[in-house]
Each structure stands twice: as structure tokens, then as C-alpha cells.
């Protein structure tokens with residue numbers, strides 16, 4: 386029962402019941418009780434029948450930006466696919482891009498890698514001591530492709546490039562943000578668009594180019610072997626721009642930023658639709674397991690999207706920064722229309738995919754995530770598992786019914802019953818001092834972990850430079866240290882634009 390007591394289980398069952406009765410976050414999907422098993426599980430698929438795997442990541446894509454959560458942004462394909470599969474309604478990521486991607490590809494907590502913010506071009510990249518998901522699947526015979534945004538280093542040392550971390554093929558960009566049409570990284574003032582290490586100058590909208598490349602790889606694949614496709618869109622990250630045809634669909638939206646953001650999201654939704662058409666056309670849709678999620682919440686204070694009714698936004702450890710739209714799709718295996726409230730994290734993806742496909746992992750370091758297949762399939766009731774999330778010095782812990790939030794710069798510690806208080810409005814810290822102390826200790830445990838590779842993670846200099854890890858928080862802008870913007874409390878994180 387996932388390390389949880391019977392009492393906690395009963396509490397959780399009551400919570401699920403309350404949520405269902407309140408219609409919490411009611412969308413178009415029916416509630417599917419966690420205790421109701423779906424079809425016969427296909428756990429540990431045989432080597433001959435291993436499914437293809439597609440991992441779709443939307444950038445800066447918050448809770449309230451998807452149609453099935455009530456958004457006015459039109460996402461018909463994402464809604465349909467979530468409905469055909471299972472919406473993962475308690476899926477947690479990290480507050481900004483790089484840590485979420487590191488957590489996905491390692492199955493380990495990025496705080497162990499020292500990644501508390503985003504990689505900058507001068508940073509080497511995700512520690513080479515880390516074993517990545519594509520390495521595991523390539524060793525098992527999978528074709529491994531990546532089309533999209535990397536954001537785990539590689540500008541200064543080719544050892545950190547995707548092709549040298551387990552991907553047979555890489556097309557896309559290394560940095561955190563590009564212009565959608567010119568593919569220029571404004572931080573570097575140069576084109577950041579490449580195929581397997583060679584910069585390419587191409588006409589086209591990045592969302593469409595990435596999808597076109599992915600479809601081409603699928604069409605030209607070796608049909609005798611399964612494939613792993615990792616497609617992290619730069620949509621809907623800023624600087625926002627979209628083709629005129631998509632902007633025209635939102636001509637009635639008065640605010641320019643909201644209009645463009647909506648068009649960017651809908652263009653991505655259409656691209657996902659085309660990808661699935663290609664899978665259908667190839668006759669492999671039923672043998673393809675797809676996972677979709679946002680990499681962090683929307684930057685709502687800048688007018689780009691919504692995380693409502695969750696509190697906070699991108700760059701914060703409030704749920705608006707870390708609880709994102711997510712679903713899993715595998716026809717005939719995942720129950721259609723399921724709405725799964727099991728607490729999951731991005732760190733669970735690697736061990737879960739390896740477990741369900743029966744692929745042996747090549748990790749030497751222990752996972753923080755776990756194989757959650759049974760919980761995802763609703764085979765066994767599952768309670769909130771312990772998840773530790775950090776951003777800068779801020780920390781959050783999800784454990785049992787509780788969520789602990791620590792904001793050192795503000796001198797604040799909060800405690801919420803997150804299951805029944807998803808908007809984090811009712812602070813229980815004063816009523817539950819022992820729980821607060823316990824979760825605070827858990828939050829800091831990870832910093833002293835013996836499996837840390839942090840000195841080689843974010844902030845580390847390229848090999849041979851002799852540099853040490855940067856003392857400046859990786860997410861901080863030049864000149865932003867102690868004091869300054871930090872004194873503005875929570876508001877400081879609502880105004881970060883270069884994450």
C-alpha cells in the first residue's frame with residue numbers, strides 16, 4: 386500500500402470521494418474511481434511486442450490552459466487524446482524547464498543534480514554521471530529520437546548533447562527559448578536550431594518543423610524495432626509568436642499576449658493531432674504508448690496562460706507552478722475516459738515506462754521516482770507518495786495528505802491539506818507543528834544525499850576549465866543576488882521572464 390497506513394488510506398479514499406462529490410476541477414471527463422480496475426494489464430510487455438513510446442512535453446503549459454480543464458483556448462486533439470486515455474490529474478513537475486527535463490530523463494530528483502533553476506549557455510549540462518532514459522531504451526533495441534527543446538546543456542561541450550546522451554537522432558534546439566520562426570536564441574543572439582550537432586537554417590514555424598521531423602522519422606523507421614520519440618515542444622514558451630492563420634482564430638481576444646499565447650497552444654494541439662494521424666496511417670497507433678504533460682505552470686502574471694484555480698505560476702513551488710495537465714494514452718490498455726487522481730511526478734515516468742515495457746534499466750544511481758504503472762492503471766489504490774520539489778531556495782514536499790511549502794527568502798513555512806485544499810488557501814502550519822517539522826526535515830534531506838552528482842550539474846563549468854559550481858542560483862539573472870528583487874517576496878517570482 387505504498388508505505389501508507391490503513392488510516393491514511395481511508396483518509397485518501399474520503400478525499401477522493403469529496404473531490405468527486407464536489408466536482409473538483411470538473412471538466413469533460415468522467416471521474417473514474419481509482420479502485421476500479423480497467424482491462425487486463427499489459428505489464429512487462431514481451432520483447433517482441435514492446436510498444437513504441439512517445440513522450441510529448443508542452444513548455445510553460447499550466448493547469449488552466451487545456452480545454453478539458455475549462456480553458457477558452459481550443460485544444461481539441463489534446464482533449465480527445467486525454468479522453469481516449471487517462472487524464473493524470475495529480476501530475477507534478479518542477480517549477481521551471483531544466484529540472485523537469487532532468488527529472489524526466491534520469492528518474493531522479495534534480496535537486497540531487499544541483500539543478501535548482503535553468504541551465505544557461507555557459508553551463509556544461511546535466512551531469513555525465515547520470516544515466517538517461519534513452520540510453521536504457523536504446524540498449525534494449527529501441528530507436529531513440531528527440532525532436533525539440535533540450536535545455537540540459539551542450540553549448541560548451543559536445544559530450545552533453547542529446548546524441549551523446551542516448552538519442553540516435555536529435556533535431557531542435559539546446560537553449561531555453563527561441564524565436565518560433567527565426568529559431569534565434571536571444572540570449573546568444575544566434576540561431577539555435579540543429580540536426581545532430583549541425584546548425585541548420587530553415588524556414589518554418591518551430592512547432593510544425595519539430596512535428597514534421599518526428600513524422601518523417603516514424604515513416605522511415607525500422608519496422609522491426611520499436612521506437613522512443615521524445616518531442617518536447619518549445620510551445621508555449623515565450624517569446625510567443627504564431628502563424629497568421631492561428632492568430633486569426635483568436636481575433637476576438639483583445640489582449641495581444643493572451644491572443645498569441647492561445648494561438649501558440651492551438652497550433653501545438655493541431656501538431657499533436659497530425660502526429661497521431663501519422664501513427665494511425667502507419668498502423669501503429671494501438672501499439673504506441675504516449676505520455677503528455679506540461680513542463681511547468683504557465684507564466685500567468687505576464688498574461689501568458691492560466692493556472693487557475695491553482696495558486697502561483699511558473700517559477701514557484703505553489704501548485705500553479707508544479708501541477709500540470711497530463712495524460713497517458715495506450716489504446717486497449719489504458720481505460721478510456723479515466724480520470725486518475727493518483728499523485729505522480731515527472732520522476733516516475735522513466736521507471737514506469739521501463740517497468741511496463743520490461744526494459745531493464747541501466748542506472749547505477751537509485752531512482753527517486755517509482756514504477757507507478759499499477760496506480761496509473763488503477764489496478765491498486767494509491768495514495769500520495771512523497772515528492773520533494775525545489776526552485777532556487779524554495780522547497781515543497783507532498784507527503785500523504787500534506788503539502789509543505791518553504792520560502793526561505795520570505796521566512797515563510799506553510800502547510801496545506803492539498804487533497805481538499807488544491808488552491809492552497811488554508812494554512813495549517815500553526816495547528817500542525819509536528820507535521821511541519823517533520824516535512825521540513827524531509828525537504829532538506831535530499832541536499833545531503835550521498836547519491837548527489839550536484840557538483841557536475843547546473844552551474845558546473847565545461848570539462849577542463851577547473852571551475853566550480855556557480856554560487857549564483859542558476860535561475861538568477863546577472864546582478865540578482867541576495868537582496869534586490871528578492872526582498873519583494875513572492876512577487877519576485879511572478880516577474881521572471883527568462884526562465
Ligand SMILES: [Ca+2]
Nearest residue numbers: 444445482680
Ligand atoms: Ca518551461
